[in-house]
Amino acid sequence: MANNSSTPAIQFTKVSRHFGDIRAVDNVDVEIKDGEFFSMLGPSGSGKTTCLRMVAGFDTPTSGNIFLYGQDVSQLPPYDRDVNTVFQDYALFPHMTVGENVAYGLMVKKVAKAERVKRVDEMLELVQLTGFASRKPSQLSGGQRQRVALARALINHPKVLLLDEPLGALDLKLRQQMQVELKNIQREVGITFIFVTHDQEEALTMSDRIAVFNQGKIEQIGSPTEIYEHPQTAFVAGFVGVSNIIEGEVGKRITNSTNKFSIRPEKIHFVKPDQNLDSDSYAVNGNIRDVVYLGLYTRYLVEIDGGGDLVVVEQNLKSTSQEVMRARGQAARLMWKKEHISKLGD
Amino acid sequence: MLSRISTYLYKTPKLVLALLLVPPMLYMGVVYLGSLFALLINSFYSIDDFSGIIVREFTLKTYAQIFYPANLEIFMRTAGMAAAVTVVDALFAFPLAYYIAKFAAPRLKTWLIIAVTIPLWSSYLVRVYAWKLILAKEGILSWFINLFGLGGVLDWLLSIPEIGGSSLSLSPIGMFIAFSYIWLPYMIIPIQTALERVPASLIEASGDLGAKPFQTFRSVILPLAFPGVVAGSIFTFSLTLGDFIVPLSLGNSKYFIGQAVYSYQGTAGNVPLAAAMTMGPVVIMIVYLLIARKLGAFDAL
Numbered sequence: 238m239a240n241n242s243s244t245p246a247i248q249f250t251k252v253s254r255h256f257g258d259i260r261a262v263d264n265v266d267v268e269i270k271d272g273e274f275f276s277m278l279g280p281s282g283s284g285k286t287t288c289l290r291m292v293a294g295f296d297t298p299t300s301g302n303i304f305l306y307g308q309d310v311s312q313l314p315p316y317d318r319d320v321n322t323v324f325q326d327y328a329l330f331p332h333m334t335v336g337e338n339v340a341y342g343l344m345v346k347k348v349a350k351a352e353r354v355k356r357v358d359e360m361l362e363l364v365q366l367t368g369f370a371s372r373k374p375s376q377l378s379g380g381q382r383q384r385v386a387l388a389r390a391l392i393n394h395p396k397v398l399l400l401d402e403p404l405g406a407l408d409l410k411l412r413q414q415m416q417v418e419l420k421n422i423q424r425e426v427g428i429t430f431i432f433v434t435h436d437q438e439e440a441l442t443m444s445d446r447i448a449v450f451n452q453g454k455i456e457q458i459g460s461p462t463e464i465y466e467h468p469q470t471a472f473v474a475g476f477v478g479v480s481n482i483i484e485g486e487v488g489k490r491i492t493n494s495t496n497k498f499s500i501r502p503e504k505i506h507f508v509k510p511d512q513n514l515d516s517d518s519y520a521v522n523g524n525i526r527d528v529v530y531l532g533l534y535t536r537y538l539v540e541i542d543g544g545g546d547l548v549v550v551e552q553n554l555k556s557t558s559q560e561v562m563r564a565r566g567q568a569a570r571l572m573w574k575k576e577h578i579s580k581l582g583d
Numbered sequence: 584m585l586s587r588i589s590t591y592l593y594k595t596p597k598l599v600l601a602l603l604l605v606p607p608m609l610y611m612g613v614v615y616l617g618s619l620f621a622l623l624i625n626s627f628y629s630i631d632d633f634s635g636i637i638v639r640e641f642t643l644k645t646y647a648q649i650f651y652p653a654n655l656e657i658f659m660r661t662a663g664m665a666a667a668v669t670v671v672d673a674l675f676a677f678p679l680a681y682y683i684a685k686f687a688a689p690r691l692k693t694w695l696i697i698a699v700t701i702p703l704w705s706s707y708l709v710r711v712y713a714w715k716l717i718l719a720k721e722g723i724l725s726w727f728i729n730l731f732g733l734g735g736v737l738d739w740l741l742s743i744p745e746i747g748g749s750s751l752s753l754s755p756i757g758m759f760i761a762f763s764y765i766w767l768p769y770m771i772i773p774i775q776t777a778l779e780r781v782p783a784s785l786i787e788a789s790g791d792l793g794a795k796p797f798q799t800f801r802s803v804i805l806p807l808a809f810p811g812v813v814a815g816s817i818f819t820f821s822l823t824l825g826d827f828i829v830p831l832s833l834g835n836s837k838y839f840i841g842q843a844v845y846s847y848q849g850t851a852g853n854v855p856l857a858a859a860m861t862m863g864p865v866v867i868m869i870v871y872l873l874i875a876r877k878l879g880a881f882d883a884l
Contacts, residue, residue, distance in 0.1 A: 295787050315790040322791045328784035332806045342792035345802070393793065 244307045246271045246397050246429040247292060252301030254287050261287045263453035264301070269397075269431060271306075274423050276432045276440040279450030280476070288450075289399050289433045293322045306396060321390035322399040326406070327382045329374040335361070335385050336370030342393040360388040363422065380411045387422070397429045404439065416442050437477045441465060449473045465501075467579045474499035474581060479548060481505075482581070487545040491519050497581045502536070502550040504577040510570050520572040523547065528565045535561045539569055547571065619865075626858035635852055645855045649863065654843070658863055661840040664755065665823035668762045669770075669816045675763070676770035676815065681804075683771075684778035685786075699771050707765065711832050714761040718751035718833065725751065748835050758833045762823050769822065770815035777811025778804070813875045820871060824864040840864060 247269040254262040262284040269275045277285035290296040291303055294315035303311045310318050321342070329338050336357050337344075343353045361367050364384035374382055383403060390398055400419075404412045420443045423430045434440050440447045441461040448458045449472070457464060457473045468474035471482050484497040492498065514520045526546070527538040535556070537549045549571065553561065592599050628637055629644045648654060683695045702710060717724050728737050741747040741754060748754025781804060789799040827841030834842070840860060848857035875881065 293787075293791055295791075315787065316793050316795055320791075322788070324784045324788060326782065326784055328782065328788035330785060330788075330803060341789070341794075341802075345789075345792060345794040345798050389792065 244271070245269055245304070246273065246306060247431065248304040249288070250302050250304070252288070252291065252298045252303060254284075254291060254296060255299045260453045262291070262298075265453075265455055267448055267455060267458065269429060270446075272427055272429055274420065274430045274432065274443055274445045276434060276444040276447045277450055278434055278437060278440040278447050278477070280435055283450035284453040285433045285435075285448075285450045286401060289322075289401055289431060292318075292397070292431065293320060293399055294318050319393075319395055320397045320399055321393055321395040322401065323383075323386045323390045323403045325402045327374075327386040327403075329382055329385055329389070331374055333374075334370060335366070335372050335374065335377070338374065338385055339370075339388045339392055341389060346393075356392055357388075360392045363391070363425070364388045379407055380415065383407065383415065387419075391422075391426060391428070394426075395428065397431060398423075400430060400432045402434055403432075404434075404436075412439070419443060441477070449476060451476070466577075468499060469579070469582055471497065471499070471581050474579065481547050483545065483547075487541060487543065490543065491521055492578075498578045499581055500547075500573055500578050502548045505547060505549045505571050505573045507549070507551065508570050508572045510568065512570060512572065514572070517575050518572050519575060519578070520570060521547070522568070522570050525564050525567050525569050528562055530558045530561055537564065537569075539571060622858045622861055625855050626862050628855040628858075630853050630855055637854060645859045648856055649859055654860070657838050657840055657843050657860075660837065661824055661864075662867065664759065664762065664839065665820045667759060668766060668823045669819045671759075671763050672767050672770040672819045673774075673812055673816060676767060676774050677808075677812070680771050680774035680808075680811075681778055684775045684781075685783070696772075696775075699768050702765075703768055708828065710765060711761060711828055714757070714764065715752050715832055718757040718760065720750035720752070722752065752833055753835055755834070755837075758829050761829050761833055762826070765829070766819040766822050769818035770812075773814035773818070774808055774811040777808045777814070781807045809878075810881065813878070813881075817868075817872070817875070821864065821868050824867065 245268040247267075249265050249267045252262060252265045253260065261282075265284070265288065277288060279285045287296060291298055291311075292305075294310070294313055294317075298311055301311070302309050305318065305320065330341065333341070336354075339357045339360050340353045343356060348356075357370060358367070361370060364387055366381060366384050366388065369377070369381070369385075374385065377385065386403070403419075404415050407415060416439060419430075419432075432440070432443065441464075444461055446458060446460055447464050449456045449464065451472045457469045459467075464473065464477055468477065468480065474480035474482055479502055480499040481502065482497065482499045483491065485495065488498065489495050508520070510522075512520075521541050523539040523541040525537055526540045529536040530553075532553070534550045534552045537551070539547045539549055541547060626645060627641050627643070628639050629642045630636070631638055649658075679695075679699075683692055683699075687695055716722055719725075725734070725737060728734060737751070740756060741750070746755045746759075748757070751757040751760070785803055785807070786799060789803045790796070794802065825841050827839065827845045830839040830842045831845070838846075840863060844857045844860050847853045847860065
């Protein structure tokens with residue numbers, strides 16, 4: 238399974254996919270390492286799903302090549318690729334039982350019946366559905382169907398498992414539980430996972446690395462901390478978490494530079510009006526225009542003197558809701574560490 | 584006043600349901616089932632051989648006549664034709680329905696569905712007579728066949744006893760062609776509807792798991808479209824079974840059920856036997872539906 242570990246599991250070289258005039262995927266280069274949990278994150282229409290479908294073989298690049306452990310698979314049909322997919326709608330065969338669904342990949346490869354039964358049992362145990370083999374998919378809950386889809390895709394021991402927004406249809410609690418479980422299963426089986434999602438929290442929770450997609454291109458590839466702490470573009474800063482993006486005159490007064498930069502709301506602190514500026518910090522004065530109490534934390538909207546707004550969040554460690562609400566309309570001085578800003582490219 | 588009526592109706596949904604259902608139920612019960620019931624009753628009467636008068640007394644004598652070799656032959660002939668038409672229509676309809684459901688772009692799909700159903704807008708009689716002309720000895724079909732020098736093949740086909748005849752327009756082969764054409768839309772539409780409901784992701788999932796296209800067809804597409812095939816076959820089979828126009832205009836002296844019923848209740852004046860013979864297709868269809876249910880054709884409905 239794990240080939241030579243220096244060979245990337247998946248490699249895109251200048252891959253494009255055009256639908257008429259629309260460049261769904263535009264000149265994408267990416268390398269996904271063996272055994273990695275790799276997420277493709279982006280809004281709908283950003284090209285992430287098309288990339289996944291091209292790896293699966295449901296779609297073919299207009300130009301460029303896709304390599305699976307060094308083998309060019311760009312033009313191969315899905316059934317000749319050693320990858321399997323967990324579909325967004327699970328795509329379980331409604332006329333088959335859970336056991337038959339999971340065994341499908343082995344059945345078409347004409348694996349002997351006894352072997353099939355044994356491996357189906359193993360898979361159902363892995364996804365904690367022991368004893369469900371004779372049920373029909375229609376008798377299962379959403380979360381259970383999700384597990385069946387996972388077991389069905391893993392039974393072939395694919396080189397790479399592709400997951401197309403598999404948690405999208407689940408409610409929040411179940412989704413969070415499945416995030417942890419998916420990560421555990423990935424560690425257990427040691428297969429490379431490519432996970433497509435539009436949910437930044439999901440991507441941050443599970444991934445070893447994330448590629449952020451926008452308009453058919455990859456904006457940034459990096460670990461969750463790199464993506465969150467050091468976004469390289471305004472799009473990444475805005476899409477992954479909440480960011481204040483500052484540029485132009487306002488920025489120049491703060492940093493003495495016209496470079497665009499971003500600062501996370503939780504890195505900004507309220508300080509006393511007369512507090513001096515440390516050499517490793519930036520500070521601005523402003524007016525609190527709006528206060529939103531959110532239980533765990535409070536969100537402030539501060540109008541900077543001389544133009545521009547900043548979003549600031551502060552945990553409600555000691556303050557009560559009445560106290561924080563009184564801040565509305567008051568003057569404030571804000572400060573943050575220089576190291577917490579990210580300079581943004583265009 | 585009007586608003587009081589709506590309020591009252593809103594509060595009594597059962598009354599609304601009754602108001603909506605009574606007219607169609609009356610129609611179903613009285614006109615449809617009633618006439619069928621009258622038919623059933625008549626089939627238990629008999630005809631006085633000497634006077635030709637209907638004897639309104641319960642008897643199974645008329646049903647016994649169905650089992651005369653001549654009548655049994657009519658049943659076998661008609662059921663055989665219906666089965667052949669059904670099989671061929673299913674084979675023709677499936678690829679077209681598959682194309683319409685899974686490949687045709689929305690605009691083309693609309694046009695194809697219109698093209699499939701457009702023959703149903705014209706009179707069925709006109710189309711049967713059109714086929715009579717097409718199939719005639721000097722008709723366009725034999726001209727076309729002769730164009731390829733295949734006249735000998737046609738003559739050989741027509742010389743086969745039971746299905747041949749003096750020309751295509753007077754032979755079971757010709758009837759078979761006309762039947763297959765006339766009922767084809769009734770097979771295409773249900774199959775297309777069934778295929779339409781098979782999500783594309785199921786077909787992708789099958790390929791993804793290693794199934795070659797033919798395996799996907801056999802293991803996923805066909806089982807899921809099967810209810811549509813059965814629904815279509817119910818149309819083609821029962822419509823062929825009861826039809827008398829096509830045998831009348833394209834057939835030879837060998838009767839089909841519809842023709843037999845037509846002549847028994849008409850010129851022969853034997854309404855009880857006509858009724859009994861009509862019950863034949865009804866029984867055949869009930870058996871057919873039970874088998875279809877056993878095969879799971881209605882599970883997905």
